[in-house]
Amino acid sequence: MRVEIWSDIACPWCYVGKARFEKALGEFPHRDDVEVVHRSFELDPGRAKDDIQPVLSMLTQKYGMSQAQAEAGEDNLGAQAAAEGLPYRTRGRDHGGTLDMHRLLHFAREKGRQVELLDLLYKANFAEERSVFGDDERLLELAGAAGLDTDAARAVLADPDAYAAEVREDQREAAELGARGVPFFVLDRAYGVSGAQPAEVFTRALTQAWEARPRLTTVEGGAEVCGPDGCAVPQT
């Protein structure tokens, strides 16, 4: 069974939702038969690389919150994160574009290090003082810590076309599947879960998708097949 998770590094509910999903998956009896793929969803797609701003001022300016509302929202997120055992800095975080991080995550997926890099990016963004935005060296340190070759990762960052098509394709698919926000979880392309729902909701979705997973119905034809005993020759 395959679970695809659309998310953004700048999305606090994605950070929290991933932990809730993983709690459910960790207790799921068929967890070893579940493949998890992380997909890209930029919350702020056109944002220039050097357009970095404190989260709290982004919330007041872009969404018209009062300072008190913005702080209360961050406090609430901090509490929800803490309930999942996740560190979260409710003050002093930055907001910025995440395209380069998504490109690196696609590169990491090819190398089998996607979830390692994603976890490090989340932790760096939500829990550590040094900003992840506008700092390629920071991203390369994280890539190295995730087990990636830093020279290869540097080449990915330096080439804006590298893995950009993959990011766009993920976003196109998210829209096609009806995702209006993230996190967005899709199980076997049959069951979707929108948002950082409680672990029990993920458990139900995993169980339901597992029970309904497609069984293969195979059309066996004549003899036109090659196997360990050679290539059969049909009667002509």
Added chain:
Amino acid sequence: MRVEIWSDIACPWCYVGKARFEKALGEFPHRDDVEVVHRSFELDPGRAKDDIQPVLSMLTQKYGMSQAQAEAGEDNLGAQAAAEGLPYRTRGRDHGGTLDMHRLLHFAREKGRQVELLDLLYKANFAEERSVFGDDERLLELAGAAGLDTDAARAVLADPDAYAAEVREDQREAAELGARGVPFFVLDRAYGVSGAQPAEVFTRALTQAWEARPRLTTVEGGAEVCGPDGCAVPQT
């Protein structure tokens, strides 16, 4: 919709079956929504890299055919290939191990050049005089012609571990899905087609799988989601 095709470069029915499948796909109304992925299946898995032998003597020695039977089998395959417009040398081809080619095909998949490389490997093996076995320079020429970076392809060939796990995983999945030979086609993990069946069989399978393709049922929860309008804060 996703179609996975397990095959081996040394498998004549795979070469023919791919053409039949593509004929059906080319006429399928939803062809632009069909993603095709080629997967590895070594017909002769443990075969040493330098263990190369003429196809006809392999057929007589390994499968105990008479020379006349072996030649008749090749003539039949040549006729089936010709009916699909595919060139096929019925005499003088070699047989050998294909692990390195499968490793290269996984590398090519990452670079978006898988089908280009597969087509060139098939053509080289079935239609051209120079053997594809035991000749790294030949494989690198084909990789270059498929649009791959030949230095990177050379590094893949030089490292026996590169993409070897991916080849093994493909083979494990083929066994799990019940493939006893190749070509083996799997549509959305729900419909299988075994063998180089007529195009009409593929058309029926495509139509059936398309009509039965999963529609997404999404659980929308509370507000714990981030979207273009910011991250909603649930009432607490």
